Amino acid sequence: MATAPTTTRDLGSADCVLDREGLDALVQALRARGRTVVGPTARDGAIVLAELESAAELPYGWGVELEGGHYRVVRREDEAAFAHSAGPQSWKNFLLPERVRQWTADRGPDGEMTVRAERHDPASYAFLGVRPCDLRAIAIQDQVLLGGRHRDDAYGARRTGAFLIAVECVEPGATCFCVSMGTGPAAGPGYDIALTEVLDDAGHRFLARAGTPEGAEVLAGLPQRPADAVTRTAAHEAVEAAAGRMGRTMPSVDLRALLADTLDAERWNDVAARCLTCGNCTMACPTCFCTTTEDVTDLTGDHAERWSRWDSCYDLDFSHLHGGPVRSSGRSRYRQWLTHKLGTWHDQFGSSGCVGCGRCIVWCPVAIDITEEAHALHQEALSKGGPS
């Protein structure tokens, strides 16, 4: 996968400016097209992703305070709608739901088995407020689930119908490191529409540009005005400034090589002493895709169903083989997660599996920090004279 461009560019249409009413019109236009609009909204003390009936439900005036194992919503002094970074969910909750029925099977009186494929008739989603890191995460899951020899058709049906409205980051959190991963804060490719929120003396507005013909078509139907130099400059500078305010960094080395060369590192013992192997990081991670299968029957025993549900490499059963799990120690399970995410993902799917969203840091109950672990592995490798 190519690294995200640091400056944005479009094929679709000229950029334009929407105000808050324009944003509202955008939601209504997408709903009128039969789409289920999903976006951020303040609920239960968090910024969650949920179906929006109008743009008024966006978390205007809310920000977040993030740290290892710490998440708080905070009132802002302004009315920004997208001044929050990654929340507890990601778009995989919609594109790759926790539980999916894959097929059903029935056994007739003669013992004959008939199998029925599940019809994939998902909602036609529009995702409003896809952060650049999450935009990349979607592309990464696309590669895993659609890019190989076998396609996950259920995912494909949800994904190909989804309309993506990216919102560039101007307010990175303390746990963000998208710059290190090359995924933000400017939006990379893959969006239908990209917005940059601008809030200054000239008002609250959104610089908008289309990335696809459908995006251009939707934009054209909204109340808007042509982009002006002031808005463009403000948007550009805000994104540039955000790039300089990342709360975290990854060591600037070849992470794939670092992880391949540190399988025996002492650091794994250190992190294993802290890790609860709860799997929160895998649930919160926008790219973690692992699933397991469940076979169920009804009481007659003649109707069976195959379900897939999220699984985690922290689960002991995940690597079960014959007598027991291959990865029985917490050390090996944390190592599996980190080496996969930053290292072997490249071998398997051609890119890193990490987008720098920081969710795994925030939602870890003991505040294990993926960037800190990577730095520690790097330091240990340096001290042993290994590759830098």
Place this chain on the structure above:
Amino acid sequence: MTAVPLPYRVVDTRPETADTVTIRLEPVHETLPSFAPGQFAMVYAFGVGEIPVSVAGILPDGGLLHTIRGVGAVSGALYALRPGATVGMRGPFGTSWDLPLAAGDDLLVVAGGIGLAPLRPLVLAALAAPQAHGRLNVLVGARSPEDLLYRDELDGWARPYRGVAVDRPSAGWKGRVGVVTTLLDEAPFTPAETTAFVCGPEVMIRATARELLHRGVRPDRVLVSLERNMRCATAHCGHCQLGPLLLCRDGPVVGYDRAEPLLAVREL
């Protein structure tokens, strides 16, 4: 073909050992794409679950043989099937034994226990094309003479060499007692011009590969079949990872040049 199982009917069952049976399956309607030796199918026992099973036989009419050891919930259910029952089948999945790679080479087929099953179609393919390669050696390790698979076929596989070593002999056993690698001294092969195909428990694979490398067989010419937990077989579920490999996609057959460093890391 790969996401939803196709019904296959059990048309024959042949007991191999006290806990192992070979079942012959034929498609009820549609047929899966053709399998290559070394590849596997996901076999579904109605309402119980699905397990990966390598093909033990590829029949010209679209039928398949699977040798199943009834030790778990799903394999136990499959073991108990009688002719007429139907199972669900997905596949073919994974990499195959690369017989063309071995063109002109001596062949060394080394099997341990149920590991002989995935090698059976390879042996048959090699026997069918004797001009394509050098000497065919089949080395089989088993727990006891009673645990040997395909007993009535084994004698026909000596082209020129077929050896069996058992861990525990029973009365009247005239063959070798010991690990399968002890047979290497008897098998006629030129290490530098040999391709080996190894399948069995991982400890046996490592010991065999180490011995073959010591004798001068090239690491990339030692093909081994590896196993990890497998759920989807379509490279979407993440369970079968072995470091950089997804064994349902990049395996189960892997060159030992790639496998050795991975198998050396504990709990990888």
Place this chain on the structure above:
Amino acid sequence: MTRTGLFSTIPEDHREQLMALSREVSFPVGTRIFEEGSKADRFWVIHTGSVSLDLHVPGRQAAVVETIGSGELLGWSWVCPPRQWHLGAEAITPVRAWEFESQAVLDLCTRDPALDHALLTYVVGVIGHRLRSARTRLLDLYGPYGSGEPR
């Protein structure tokens, strides 16, 4: 000879010295070559055929723990005290072998430390190999659950 056999791991001049001490013997099927507990005063390198190593278990047929085939060393108990056979040996096929009087070999070794070292290295390799085999088989890897327990 095979790569792991006596003749490939001992330098050629030493090999010739040793071979001068050997004589060719043959054992018909069923020959008891030696018995557990008896004096270990010789050893063999098998040329053709195979030999089973067994233990006597009262009430049972001889329990075969390993078989030895062509090119392999039969017997190492002569190397160190108590120089008694730990196992019994029986020809399970017609066997042709080179037989060595161990005292003559040990005498030769006393005079020639280089030969002593080469021979001992070879014998330790054989013992190591058999120990590894025994340990591997101890795991019962071909059992129903590999080396693990069922769940």
